[in-house]
Amino acid sequence: MEKQKSAWLWVPTLYLAEGIPYFLVNVVSVTMFKRLGMSNADLAMYTSLLYLPWVIKPLWSPLVDVVRTKRWWIICMQALMTVCFAAIALSIPRKTGAPVGDFALALIFFYLTAMFSATHDIAADGYYMIALDEHRQSLFVGIRSTFYRIASVFGQGGIVVLAGLLETRYGDIPRAWRDTLLLSSALLLLLCVWHRFALPKAAADKAAGKRASETGSGTGETSENAETSESRSIIEAFASFFRKPGVLLAIVFMLLYRLPEAFSVKILTPFLLDTAAEGGLALSTTQVGVVYGTIGVIALTLGGILGGIYAARVGLRKALWPMALSLALPCAVYLYMAVALPASPVVISVCVAFDQFGYGFGFTAYMLYMMYFSQGKYSTSHYAICTAFMALSMMIPGFFAGMLQESLGYTGFFIMVMVCCLATVAVTALLPSKIDPAYGKKQ
Numbered sequence: 001m002e003k004q005k006s007a008w009l010w011v012p013t014l015y016l017a018e019g020i021p022y023f024l025v026n027v028v029s030v031t032m033f034k035r036l037g038m039s040n041a042d043l044a045m046y047t048s049l050l051y052l053p054w055v056i057k058p059l060w061s062p063l064v065d066v067v068r069t070k071r072w073w074i075i076c077m078q079a080l081m082t083v084c085f086a087a088i089a090l091s092i093p094r095k096t097g098a099p100v101g102d103f104a105l106a107l108i109f110f111y112l113t114a115m116f117s118a119t120h121d122i123a124a125d126g127y128y129m130i131a132l133d134e135h136r137q138s139l140f141v142g143i144r145s146t147f148y149r150i151a152s153v154f155g156q157g158g159i160v161v162l163a164g165l166l167e168t169r170y171g172d173i174p175r176a177w178r179d180t181l182l183l184s185s186a187l188l189l190l191l192c193v194w195h196r197f198a199l200p201k202a203a204a205d206k207a208a209g210k211r212a213s214e215t216g217s218g219t220g221e222t223s224e225n226a227e228t229s230e231s232r233s234i235i236e237a238f239a240s241f242f243r244k245p246g247v248l249l250a251i252v253f254m255l256l257y258r259l260p261e262a263f264s265v266k267i268l269t270p271f272l273l274d275t276a277a278e279g280g281l282a283l284s285t286t287q288v289g290v291v292y293g294t295i296g297v298i299a300l301t302l303g304g305i306l307g308g309i310y311a312a313r314v315g316l317r318k319a320l321w322p323m324a325l326s327l328a329l330p331c332a333v334y335l336y337m338a339v340a341l342p343a344s345p346v347v348i349s350v351c352v353a354f355d356q357f358g359y360g361f362g363f364t365a366y367m368l369y370m371m372y373f374s375q376g377k378y379s380t381s382h383y384a385i386c387t388a389f390m391a392l393s394m395m396i397p398g399f400f401a402g403m404l405q406e407s408l409g410y411t412g413f414f415i416m417v418m419v420c421c422l423a424t425v426a427v428t429a430l431l432p433s434k435i436d437p438a439y440g441k442k443q
Contacts, residue, residue: 005200007132011140012147013198014074017191018124019151021081021117024184025050027156027293029110030269032163032177035285037097044266044402046107051395053111053118058238058384061122069205070130073123077116078192082185084113089181092174131202149301157294159184164286237381244382246434250373252427254389255396257324257366259423260331261359262397267405267413268292271334272348276341279410281348291349299353303360310361315441316368317432324428327362328421330355335414366390369431372439 029050033043064073091105128144129137159180166176241247272288274280283291303326311319333351342348370390374383405413 005198007136007140010195010198010200011128011143013191013194014124014128015144015147016151016154017074017078017188017195018117018121019148020155020184021085021113021120021188023152023155024085024159025110025114025117028159030266031160031273031285031288033103034270034273035096035163035167035173035177036093036103038100038103039402039406040267040270041402041406042100043270044405045399046103048266048395048398048401050110050114051391051398053114054121054391055388055395057118057122058381058388060119061384064119064122064126069201070123070127071199071201071205074120074127074199075192075196077120077123078188078195080116081113081120082188082192084109084116085181085185085188088113089178089185092178092181094174096173127199127202127205130204131200149297152301153294153297156292156297157289160289160293161286162289164284164289167285237378238385240376240378241382241385244373244376246373249430249434250369250386251389253369253431254366254386255393256423256427258327258363258393259397259420260328260417262394263401263404263420264331264334264414264417265394266398266401267410268334270402270405271338271410274410279338279341281337281341282343283345283348287345291345291352295349296352296356299357300360303357303362304364305360307361307364311364311368311440313441315437316365316372316439317435317437319368319440320365320428320432320435323362323365324424325362326358327365328424330358331414331417331421335411335418338410338414368440369435372435 026047029047030043033047034040038046064070087109088106091109093102093106128140132140162183163176163180166179167173170176244250269288269292270280272281272283272292273285275282307319307323310322333355337348337351342351370383370386374380374386376382401413404416408416
């Protein structure tokens with residue numbers, strides 16, 4: 001039996017490896033395509049579709065449990081993402097302003113990376129639960145969250161800043177992003193090699209069929225019968241979600257609560273980068289990495305932490321309205337900036353930090369409600385379905401955001417975003433009576 005390895009050797013790096021590809025795919029890709037000259041309509045449409053694997057991942061999550069070990073899946077997905085990021089780097093057009101067709105190969109590899117990243121999420125979270133006992137799961141839950149946040153700052157901030165510095169040094173934007181992605185690929189390769197040796201071979205980490213066979217050998221149950229029973233349980237878990245009381249309201253809430261953010265998130269980076277003549281704030285790539293990717297992410301994290309503390313004190317039901325307003329109303333800072341076009345990076349940083357802090361605080365209610373609605377026999381499967389709706393809520397508005405911005409201009413677009421705050425208010429108004437007043441409150 002393999003000697004037990006310290007969780008300190010692999011928990012921090014595993015959640016770095018989970019976070020970095022996610023933010024490269026869903027956030028940094030927007031900045032890269034904008035700097036390479038893709039239009040707002042095209043980049044918003046194509047990058048929004050990158051959410052799709054996270055929308056549909058509950059459909060293939062049983063595969064990770066049935067085929068091979070979760071450790072095997074983790075290492076394989078990291079290796080495949082390493083190859084994909086190198087392939088993206090090598091498929092970037094050699095000049096800016098290339099036709100959208102020239103980005104086809106890079107987009108294909110981005111979509112493959114998204115599939116591998118979503119699969120890695122399934123395997124990593126499952127591995128965490130079987131490789132650690134309940135005591136160490138509780139002990140390291142804060143560590144995994146911290147390193148995922150570090151991955152967020154590193155991905156949205158550090159990598160974008162590096163690309164901006166290389167743009168200035170080379171005077172060649174495609175080359176700068178090519179080298180940035182090659183370095184990202186090298187980092188994932190290092191993490192993959194590290195996990196090949198650092199991840200322990202947990203005794204419980206076996207394919208479901210093998211576990212069923214071992215269990216059945218002592219009970220007379222065949223592996224085929226066990227797998228059939230498991231398949232029926234999976235189908236029942238999905239079906240029971242849509243039979244839960246209040247499921248229609250829950251789905252509407254999950255789709256519309258973040259509507260202002262869902263429309264604006266794909267447009268914020270182009271808004272920060274575009275020139276004043278185009279209605280933007282004319283920041284450099286490096287400044288965007290600092291303002292949005294670093295200061296904004298830190299403010300988002302602080303808002304989430306304080307949101308959790310507040311919800312634990314008053315409960316989800318009482319916290320819902322303050323959090324909903326906190327999520328929706330700070331979007332007004334972007335309308336202000338679209339009208340005033342402030343030139344000061346300090347003013348822009350304060351506005352972005354204010355909005356992201358409010359979003360982090362308000363998003364806490366969304367996460368808590370998903371956990372609340374998922375309670376019951378199939379809580380894990382139901383929560384996975386909720387996260388699929390969460391990804392869908394960002395994908396659909398983001399798909400149309402660029403076209404709307406190009407039609408309305410930045411000022412008109414952010415006026416529309418403020419109107420979308422009414423959707424947040426409307427779905428919030430319908431919810432409090434459906435929530436247990438004691439849920440989330442410290443007893």
